[in-house]
Amino acid sequence: MTRPHLPRPSLDNFRRKLAAVDALPQLCLLGLVAGLLTGSLMVGFRLLLSAGALGFMPNDNPENFEGLAPWVRALLPLLAVLVIGIVLGRQPLAQRKLGIGHVIERLTYHQGKMPLRGWLNQVVVGVVSVLGGLSAGREGPAIHLGAGASSWIGERLKLPNNSLRVLVACGTAAGISASFNTPIAGVIFAMEVVMMEYTLTGFMPVILASTAGAVVSQIFYGSAPAFAVPSLLLHSLLDLPWVIITALIIGLLAGGFVHLARQQALAARLPWWMRMALVGVATAGVAWWYPQVQGIGYDSLAQLLDSQLALDVLLALVVGKLVLSALCVACGVPIGIIGPVVVAGAAAGALMGMLGGLILPEQASDIALYALLGMAAMMGAVLQAPLAALMALLELTHSPTIILPGMLAVVVAGLTCRQLCRCQGFFISTLTAQGLHPLQQPLMQALSRVAVPAVMERSVVSVARRISRERARALLDSKPVWLVIIRSTPEKPMVALPAADLVRVLMDEHWSEHEELDLLEIPAQRLDLAPIHLQATLSEAYERLLPTNIDALYVEHTTAPMIRKISGIITRDAIESYYRYTP
Incomplete structure (x- = not known):
């Protein structure tokens, strides 16, 4: 009895699965990893706050400002803003943006990619602002650190950008959950405040991440609620x-x-x-x-x-x-x-x-x-x-x-x-x-959930502008859908040509005497192309096509340093067919 053939697990197959809108098993796995990592970071951040309180806060309690002399507690905010001013003052404005608002901005405009410098700034500013006696909470740093760490997983593995968005939500939920021992509130906060949408694909990984973050936190701090409250009832x-x-x-x-x-x-x-x-x-x-x-x-x-x-x-x-x-x-x-x-x-x-x-x-x-x-x-x-x-x-x-x-x-x-x-x-x-517009239109929101590999046409062959009839027949043996014509100079845009049009030319008697074919001169449909990265979402592809006269995009990825490979083609029709209803 022969066993059914199973595809070999590989990172490329994992990325390809994640590009689709229904990659629940893969996203759940990522959510679990993101939750464990974020929970560990939150424990570390809280330990950092406790360690910072050692020696100068009464009872080593980072909240016990009431036990300090008036001049000491008045001096602390002055020292805190001095440190924050030194840390952030000489940095560009973009790197001074931290916290939840920054996470939403990166999710809206940068597909959830979080810069490392801002992540490090958040650790310093988060600790200094709380211990320095400013009126500040720890949930902003918790969410920024959780979202940054989760996004880092996706960036290191070069996962498609639609999965980075879910990872940011996972880090957000796990950050809230681990910081306050509120796993359900963490999930709702991530979907309601940061993602600003509710989807089944988003909920399940975020729930797993929030659960994992809470488990890590409870291992160190127990499962008791944040406040001891007696049972309360409305009298009337x-x-x-x-x-x-x-x-x-x-x-x-x-x-x-x-x-x-x-x-x-x-x-x-x-x-x-x-x-x-x-x-x-x-x-x-x-x-x-x-x-x-x-x-x-x-x-x-x-x-x-x-x-x-x-x-x-x-x-x-x-x-x-x-x-x-x-x-x-x-x-x-x-x-x-x-x-x-x-x-x-x-x-x-x-x-x-x-x-x-x-x-x-x-x-x-x-x-x-x-x-x-x-x-x-x-x-x-x-x-x-x-x-x-x-x-x-x-x-x-x-x-x-x-x-x-x-x-x-x-x-x-x-x-x-x-x-x-x-x-x-x-x-x-x-x-x-600040002049930003964090609310996405419903169409762009839907397109952000899917990456380019899920929709692109993969049957593509790269060819030179001029080829022999024998070479053309050899190319067509692999049954490509599109031919991508490589131009002589980078300034000239690449051109896509349907393989079916080349077949018709080869069968046309008027072209039988031509031993060499100029693919830019033969009668065929041709589309001007612009590049887009393999990790991009459909919303990025749509925006790339929207303001230009480009008809389609060729999808490329780096296989080795300075070596890029064309993986497929995505057209306007392919994007439109994704979100249009067809009976």
């Missing part, structure tokens, strides 16, 4: 109107935060050193009196949920963290904003819970409930990511009983921020303020 449905009012106010605060962070053009009028100084002095001034605004603020959030913070501290958290974080973004200091936004939202919710208790002491729910609702409402409104906010609320607290009021709060706050304040999501708004 009559409390829902106050939940709506709370969400409305938080939506307005979120809109103010986004608008302030967008003032990058206004801040750019100041010299770089003056912008750094402004951030440092403002943070130092507030931190002298209220150190709770420094760092991520999760220690303050834990105290807030236990009702251990005074009224003035809650006000400082709401106003101080929002203003200082927005000021950092506007002045060009690349920080993570999700942590500070979550803490400020929880403080705003707690304040509204206190006020509700004074107005209706019999009906008001627990202050901790309002704090959690404020946390989710602020995150959902700022990011315009309601599902990610709800999943974060569930996983950070392990308290499913608050999902119902949480859904109401997230929707009201999101609508308020979007409709009354005219704000899109934070990252879309800040990128738009």
Whole structure:
């Protein structure tokens, strides 16, 4: 009994499978590897933060700014902006872009390829901004490092660019998952905020990556939720109107935060050193009196949920963290904003819970409930990511009983921020303020999911312009679809000729006396060609064809240094046939 012939596993076959839109097994394998790598990096980053706190932070806790003397905690932000200014000040503007917004920009304009220099900058700036007492979170560095590491896997293996996009989403999800022990929120965040699309092909690898990242994190830090929250219930449905009012106010605060962070053009009028100084002095001034605004603020959030913070501290958290974080973004200091936004939202919710208790002491729910609702409402409104906010609320607290009021709060706050304040999501708004357009059209989004090798015609033969009839017959024996005519000089574009037209010429009696054929003179259809790389997506091919008079593209790849091989041809009709419905 003969065994069925199985294709030999090879990297080339793996790349070819990935070029198609339905390469789920291959993408899932990549997602698993990306999740393990990202989870390991996140553990390393958190250990780096802990190591940096040794010696100068009380109890070696990187969040314990309250235990420092006032002059020390005021000096730290000044030192932090000095280090960040030195590290980034002499680098080109493109290399100063870090964090989640940078990941979205690279995904939109560069197919998810992440430069190594920016990746290294993110490590330094992420550690310095958190330990230096700026109002900054660790999720921005987590996502940038995860996306960069996952993209690096694809670039090293020279995988098609459509798979790089999925790898970036895998790194994003694993970064959130490993950093906060929130695997479901990591998946939703990657699809809702970074990829901005939901597809089956994207979901499965991203879920695997998020799971792997969480497993690696739990090996080192355990599986306990980020915050210890008692079981909370809405005391009465009559409390829902106050939940709506709370969400409305938080939506307005979120809109103010986004608008302030967008003032990058206004801040750019100041010299770089003056912008750094402004951030440092403002943070130092507030931190002298209220150190709770420094760092991520999760220690303050834990105290807030236990009702251990005074009224003035809650006000400082709401106003101080929002203003200082927005000021950092506007002045060009690349920080993570999700942590500070979550803490400020929880403080705003707690304040509204206190006020509700004074107005209706019999009906008001627990202050901790309002704090959690404020946390989710602020995150959902700022990011315009309601599902990610709800999943974060569930996983950070392990308290499913608050999902119902949480859904109401997230929707009201999101609508308020979007409709009354005219704000899109934070990252879309800040990128738009820079003149970028991160939202892809549906057609380009669909074409980005497939790489050129999945659609190109592979039956191609390269020929010289003039060939003998005998040579022509020998070429046609391999049954090519296209002949690519190599020109004498690189300045002249290559030309594609259908092999069927050459067959007709050979059978035509009028050409039987010609022993040598000029392929540019015989009666045949000819297409002017331009090059495109084998790793490119259909969206890249479409954009390459769109503004030119080129009829088709020849696909090339490097087989050895300085040696390139033509792998196939892709025409406008081939691209159109991919996205057009044919019964």
